[in-house]
Amino acid sequence: MKLTQVILIKIVITALLWSGPLLLFPASWLTAVGVPAPETFLVFYRLLGAAYAALLAAYLFGLFSIMGGGKPGATVVMGVVSNGLAAVILAFFGFHGAWSAWGFWAWLYMWGSLALTAALTLALFIAWIMADRGPEKSLAGAAPAK
Secondary structure, three states, rough: OOHHHHHHHHHHHHHHHHHHHHHHHOHHHHHHHHOOHHHHHHHHHHHHHHHHHHHHHHHHHHHHHHOOOOOHHHHHHHHHHHHHHHHHHHHHHHOOOOOOOOOOOHHHHHHHHHHHHHHHHHHHHHHHHHOOOOOOOOOOOOOOOO
């Protein structure tokens, strides 16, 4: 899979599954699927959605950079760190039963998020390595010494 494809998939998943719902869904929709959403914590859900929107902006910048012939090294590093840490945190809390009492759809959403963040970390890393092969290419986009 090409790096542009992985980044595009990451953009769609982040927008539809994480940023959009946390920014736009009413708290009642979150509780309807079994996510604990007390009104006092709603501001933190919104802030997290805003942080995901910032990640979307960086992914879009990286995608446009690739399409323009540039190197998206910083975007890919951000994606690997962001998704990798998310996968580790989700795995830790998931395997310690943090959402075992949540509703089925919320439980499925959290385990699905773990699977997606782990898969995206691996896909970004592999696509990045494959895209960066060859003596004329470099991670950050700087021209190699001649």
